[in-house]
Amino acid sequence: MGSLDAVRASIAEQVKFDILTQTQDADNEKARQQVARNFVSDTLTVPSKDMYIYASMASLGDDVYHEPSTLALEAHMAKLTGKEAALFLPSGTMSNQIALRTHLKQPPYAVLCDHRAHILRYEAGGTAFHSGATSLAVHPANGHHLTLADVQANIILGDDIHFAPVEVVALENTLNGTIIPQEEIIAISDYVHSEGLKMHLDGARLWHVAIETGKPMNELCAxxxxxxxxxxxxxxxPIGSCLVGSTNFIKRARWFRKLFGGGMRQTSILTASAAFALTHNFPRLAAVHELAKKLEDGLKKLGINITSAAETCMVFFDPSPIGVDFAELLKRAEALPNPILIGGSRLVVHIQTTKEAVDDLLALLSTLAEEKKAAGFVYSPQANGNANGNIYIRAREKSK
Ligand SMILES: Cc1ncc(COP(=O)(O)O)c(C=O)c1O
Known part of the structure; x- marks a missing residue:
């Protein structure tokens, strides 16, 4: 017995692992400061201590069976969005893909969406992989949002055996930070439903639409x-998305979540963090939008082209009129004594972005403009280094 204890102790030595660094508090403080100057994405925001303290007090169930705090969040989300039921999921990608998988029953079929949609471009081809569906990518004629006319001009209906008929029209709101007018969504929805098809919304940032337009979530989701x-x-x-819909839809989606490997156990640490975010962070989005507009105004004043306006928390820009390209800007921003991180033509402002970060970014662009002028560059408003306005370098992992 003594020797078994010794073997166990030796295995425990091999198993044990301390992930905290010698300077954990200082490292975390540095991470907090860095995120305040990171314009790459709002996914990079870090949980506050208050959020984690709140989360640590939530219930202790197993969500594959019955997790009280998680069920409470799902019930709240269903009520908030005016739907019958809700399902907590680990990611927006899984939420979108399970939604499509649940709607789509018998191929051949297609999903119609905007050509810039997350489900089409950034979900690793999931619609084809998980649901075996073709994606019909539509370019909005107005360059901003899909309209009823766009949908009607591109939709595939009927039983011509050459085609995969559309079964789901999937919209995204906001898309690249821009808002689809609600009247247009209603017109599309009325038409799509009159054809017996389904409507899905990637509302990863629908919160921003509610704050910006003053329309409640249930109206936006209706x-x-x-x-x-x-x-x-x-x-x-830190983690999490919710899918909302009818009771039957969510019942089946819950089944697919298990099948996809997304059935989680003690989820309350996550759902309580989400609840904290709904209460404390949602109201802060109005100030986020104001800061994004301030950034847009500053860019315009410098003579920089705005390729997609700051309707919510994002602004897309093209600095070529002042003779600057993205590679140079990224390098100089990272080389500042207090570095700024940028992903490309998309600047994202979030709840942890500081006003100083915005001022410093504008100051850097102003310095670069002066340098270019001194080197003989003539201001050129027609210059266009980024014709479609929506190219951005995806978030790069930063270890330092
Ligand atoms: C509009 C939109 N939908 C869905 C997702 C996917 O979310 P996740 O990264 O949680 O899978 C993202 C991610 O940034 C997104 O921007």
């Missing part, structure tokens, strides 16, 4: 059969 909402982006929770 035209859709399913909506995916994220807690881990603008709201600043």
């Amino acid at each position: 035209p859709f059969d399913s909506v995916s909402l994220c807690f881990s982006k603008g709201l600043g929770a």
Whole structure:
């Protein structure tokens, strides 16, 4: 017995692992300061201590069976969005993909969406992989948002065996930070439903639409059969999304979540963080939008082209009129004594972005403009280094 104890102790030595660094508090403080100057994405926001203290007090169930805090959050989300039921999921990608998988029953079929949609471009081809569906990517004629005319001009209906008919029209609101007018969504929804098809919304940042337009969440969600909402982006929770829809839809989606490997256990630490974010961070989005507009105004004053306006928390820009390209700007921003991180033409302002970070970024661009002028560059408003306005370098992992 003595020797078994010795063997166990030796295995425990091999197993044990301390992930905290010698300077953990200082490292975390540095991470907090860095995120305040990071314009790459709002997914990079870090949980506050208050959020984690609140989360640590939540219930202790197993969500594959019955997790009280998680069920409470799901019930709240269903009520908030005016739907019958809700399902907590680990990510926005899983939420969108499970929504599509649940709607789509018997191929051949297609999903119609904006050509810039997250489900099309940034979910690793999930719609084809998980649901075996074709994606019909539509370019909005107005360059801003899909309209009823766009949908009607591109939709595939009927039983011509050459085609995969559309079964789901999936919208995204906000898309690249821009808002789809609600009247247009209603017109699309009325038409899509009149054809017996389904409407899904990737509402990862629908929170921003509610804050900006003053329309309540249930009104924004009403035209859709399913909506995916994220807690881990603008709201600043560490992990999590919610899918909302009818009772039957969510019942089946819960089945697919298990099948996809997304059935989680003690989820209350996550759902309580999400609840904290709903209460404390959602109201802060108005100030986020104001700061994004201030950034946009500053860019315009410098003569920089705005390629997609700051309707909510993002602004897309093109600095080529002042002779600057993205690679140079990224390098100089990272080389500042107090570095700024940028992902490309997309600047994202979030609840942890400081006013100083915005001022410092504008000051850097002003310095660069002066340098270019001194080197003989002539201001050129027509210059366009980024014709479609939506190219951005995706978030790069930063270890330092
Ligand atoms: C509009 C939109 N939808 C869905 C997602 C996917 O979310 P996740 O990264 O949690 O999978 C993102 C991620 O940034 C997004 O921007």
